Amino acid sequence: MFDNNDTTRQAILEVRGLVKEFLNQRALDSVDFNVYPGEVHALLGENGAGKSTLIKIIAGVYHPDYGDILIDGIKRTISSPKESETLGLGFIYQDLYLVPHLSVAENILLGRYPSNLGLVTRLKLVQQARGIPDALPISFDLRTPVKDLSVIEQWKVAINRAISLKARVIFMDEPTSSLTYEEVKELFNSITHLKSKGTAIVYVTHRIQEIFEIADRVTVLRDGCRVQTESITNLNIALIFQMMVGRKFESLFPPRGNVRTDACLEIRKLCKRGKLENIDLVLHKGEILGLAGLVGSGRTELARAIFGADKKDSGDVIINGKLSKIESPQDAIKHGLSFVPEDRASQGLFRIMDVIQNITMAALKRLEWHKWFKVLSGKKERCIASKAAAKTGLKDLLMRRSIRFLSGGNQQKAVLSRWICAGAQIYILDEPTRGIDVGAKVAIYELVSDLANEGAGIIFISSDLAEVVGISHRILIMERGAIKHELEAKKTNLQEVLDLCIKHKAA
């Protein structure tokens, strides 16, 4: 496809030696980056690698400390988002930033409504929106309010807005994080359409698997530096992983411990209309069971149904050989279950409280002074919280801090400490390393491995295939509410699992 040595093409956008510092730390350290017309250029990097800083500088939100930005070979200073817009750069962020109550047409032409003496003519607006050259074909009415559209339809609106602004490079930030498999296909079709018109796409993501289907070139950032830019044909998933993380895939994960023969958790015929179909599952003591699958495959629904957070229609939950009635999180906790939700900010953390209180929240009974005098003892609380935190590696000086000031990694450690403190024997972790930098991720892998070695059973849900393959003993692949595949991690490898998922997509 694209030859790196082809010097006849002029890059639309070029970035040379970009440096950006925040509070004496370099978020970007002499980064070079270029984008050619009609290419899909994937920008990969872990959390904290510098991707969003780079994008924000190109968008005019931040100003670089050093370095140049060239558009069509000419040096430019981009001092505001409006300027980047006029230079032909379009940006679609994860949150889309469309106005929900306004219609599609109004969003596409936001800020540029055709007006007659200051009054907007709605008919003209829709006509103009419909008549945008090279726009993505859309099947829904241009007068629909954006909030009534699905996520992929909203993305198309955002893309058409960028097209209407004559964007020659469109930056897409984590586009697939909330799309189902079919919707991802639609998005990729839209991207192909854009390519054919000569528009370049910069596709920012931290998920390796998708780019193989869509990207032409890949640039990997790590710790603010550009590691490499390479054509996709010269890469494989293991190489990319190593570039992103800086370590060989195998060295990132602790060695797997032994799985015991007795089952701590067994699920039989769990059903939830529309979401889960006859799930059968066994979890042994000391085992890390990975649960892979795309968005919408039902993994979080399964986790919540097992934990009693959502009602199930039918199914048995058997804990340590005994049939147990789990109808609420309270029941689940009594039986030794625990649940770390996907979105820790809205479902896991008590932002007004400090770390100690966050840790002890599921184990309040342990804080009582005395059996007959049910008063909470501050000293006991600190002691118990410290013990749990020590296991997760949370530093002691953070304990009295309000939890909202902690980094993502430390917040997650605090949530895990909560369940250690509650004495859980079965851990259900939903995307435990989301939004966490690599160093903290490794710490969590080691913690999970330690817990398993001590006899706990762990269900590890993740969209990051590399992670699932690296940490689990066994892997279940879910799709559309059912378990489709079961693999022994030792007998497979990352490439095979990836192929299985992709093959399944094609099926």
Added chain:
Amino acid sequence: MDIAVSKKKGVDFTNSFIFLGRHGTILILIAMALTFSICLPSFRTTDNFLNLLGQTAILSIFAVGLTCCLKVGDFDLSIGGIAALTGVVVAKMLALGYCISFSIMCGLLTGLAIGLMNGVLVAYVGLSAFVCTLATMSVVLGIAQGITQGSSIWSGIPKSFGVLGRGYLAHIPIRFMIAFGLLLIIWFIHAYTKTGRRMEAIGGNSDAARLCGISVERNRLLAFMISGFCSAIAGIVLASSLMSANPVQGTLYLLDAFGACFIGAATIRIGQFHIWGTFVGVIIVVVAINGLIILMVPGYLMDMIKGIILLSAVTLSGLVGRIIKQ
């Protein structure tokens, strides 16, 4: 990255601003009290001080119960109505000849029952707290009207009933002691019991609380029952101090109670409703009114000034809250 201490210039200014914001209400209180003490000779007498203590009593009882509700994230607009109904119930029973303790017990049960009703409708049925308690207030006031047939009940009330609302023990008004005792009990529940911790969790993040095994419904119900119970106590003390009951007695305390709680949420623990903050709020409101009365400020101006105090407190806490978040 955890937030390290900023080495930027001007960090001292930020810190002192935050301190000012956190303690702003207390500073206002001290400033107000000092100003009145210096400028108004009748303010700084022992008599007036005891008077003040007594005046904080009823507002404090209302506000402490309301704080519980606000803490779990709900509203209770029916507190005034519950007080009125309770006062009417107790007065009616006394007038009919029942003994004091029994009448008071019936009054307290009334408060608990209405709190229970509020709690079931809001926490279990899922109605909006605002709308539900607004409606309950109307129902309750209607029942009070029905009992009294529009007039107030004052005959047949034994003199000893007045001890609660008018009596003194070692020069300290008994109603203040009731209010302060109630405050200490509820503060203790909030700070040192599992239930209090659970309520704070629900107010902070009810989804997360549920996932920690906390029964959100049960605790919200409890909060409404405490609010109802406190309103009932307030109604009884009020009826005792006036030695009569009428179907709207106590309804005027609603706004001041909310005001006190919100001033409390602007004090020290910004953005959270807590008992000692409410206490500061009550004192501010009462001291302000007391001073203004001595100054013989006309009624409408008093309401304006109360509003301005509340506005400043909430604005200041909002600004500080935003700075803290950065």
